[in-house]
Amino acid sequence: xxxxxxxxxxxxxxxxxxxxxxxxxxxxxxxxxxxxxxxxxxxxxxxxxxxxxxxxxxxxxxxxxxxxxxxxxxxxxxxxxxxxxxxxxxxxxxxxxxxxxxxxxxxxxxxxxxxxxxxxxxxxxxxxxxxxxxxxxxxxxxxxxxxxxxxxxxxxxxxxxxxxxxxxxxxxxxxxxxxxxxxxxxxxxxxxxxxxxxxxxxxxxxxxxxxxxxxxxxxxxxxxxxxxxxxxxxxxxxxxxxxxxxxxxxxxxxxxxxxxxxxxxxxxxxxxxxxxxxxxxxxxxxxxxxxxxxxxxxxxxxxxxxxx
Ligand SMILES: [Zn+2]
Numbered sequence: 001x002x003x004x005x006x007x008x009x010x011x012x013x014x015x016x017x018x019x020x021x022x023x024x025x026x027x028x029x030x031x032x033x034x035x036x037x038x039x040x041x042x043x044x045x046x047x048x049x050x051x052x053x054x055x056x057x058x059x060x061x062x063x064x065x066x067x068x069x070x071x072x073x074x075x076x077x078x079x080x081x082x083x084x085x086x087x088x089x090x091x092x093x094x095x096x097x098x099x100x101x102x103x104x105x106x107x108x109x110x111x112x113x114x115x116x117x118x119x120x121x122x123x124x125x126x127x128x129x130x131x132x133x134x135x136x137x138x139x140x141x142x143x144x145x146x147x148x149x150x151x152x153x154x155x156x157x158x159x160x161x162x163x164x165x166x167x168x169x170x171x172x173x174x175x176x177x178x179x180x181x182x183x184x185x186x187x188x189x190x191x192x193x194x195x196x197x198x199x200x201x202x203x204x205x206x207x208x209x210x211x212x213x214x215x216x217x218x219x220x221x222x223x224x225x226x227x228x229x230x231x232x233x234x235x236x237x238x239x240x241x242x243x244x245x246x247x248x249x250x251x252x253x254x255x256x257x258x259x260x261x262x263x264x265x266x267x268x269x270x271x272x273x274x275x276x277x278x279x280x281x282x283x284x285x286x287x288x289x290x291x292x293x294x295x296x297x298x299x300x301x302x303x304x305x306x307x308x
Contacts, residue, residue, distance in 0.1 A: 004284040015079065018078050018079060021079055022051070028287065029292075036058065036061065039056060041057060041058030041059060045057065052078075068294060069291045070290040080115070081119075085119055085283060087100065089286045094272060097117075120268050121264065122286055123286065125289055130199055131177075131200050136239040144258060161259070164184045164185070164187065165182065166182045166184045167239050176238045183266065208223070
């Protein structure tokens with residue numbers, strides 16, 4: 001595996017053209033050499049007539065280096081994908097579609113938005129393990145923008161509402177390790193139990209503000225601290241700091257988040273937070289998920305994650 005770039009100049013040298021990007025993707029997908037996705041054959045040759053496509057010597061089917069990945073059927077050059085992945089993964093605060101559009105000279109906002117949304121969909125590692133050890137957990141509300149786009153009528157006042165978010169922070173050596181954030185429909189015991197099950201390993205110890213909703217979780221030791229709301233930031237300092245950073249980030253980079261896509265933005269925040277000490281490796285990990293995760297369509301991206 002080639003080293004990941006540690007600076008813009010290194011990045012530019014390493015991924016200077018389409019061929020360099022395609023070669024990198026091929027190595028990621030087929031570290032032991034080409035394997036035909038149809039018949040499993042290991043022999044094939046590069047087609048001269050189709051870019052970055054290998055024809056299987058056994059069954060004759062043709063496989064593009066991006067086929068079946070998040071980049072499937074994309075008309076954008078690979079260099080644009082690589083630049084966008086690099087900027088999104090390594091910027092300490094992330095980068096909006098508007099900034100990506102102007103930095104990479106893309107034709108339309110929609111193109112930039114789709115590119116960012118597809119990369120964001122690759123920010124959850126399918127193989128990640130649940131949080132373990134001591135885990136702080138709490139819930140918060142964050143405001144959202146209800147209007148998808150400025151209304152054509154010119155009456156541009158956005159109404160704001162609140163979205164509910166559950167957060168968990170793994171405590172390691174007295175500080176934060178990995179985090180998880182999840183959009184939730186309510187603060188009920190049923191919902192919170194589901195979040196615990198999804199994010200916390202059995203055998204972990206959960207530290208909460210004593211809200212009864214957490215008491216029903218199986219397999220997880222519970223260390224409730226019954227406190228008034230004013231003191232929650234003292235008992236649960238890290239999860240509160242994460243919530244506070246999340247809200248600042250949402251306003252700073254995105255001018256507020258939209259309800260429809262909230263979970264994907266939470267995933268982006270978590271991806272960046274969990275790789276805050278290894279930003280340059282984050283680029284490789286993002287491209288790694290891009291190449292192993294299946295295709296994402298526009299319809300999949302615009303499908304609302306939560307109603308309303
Ligand atoms: Zn084949």
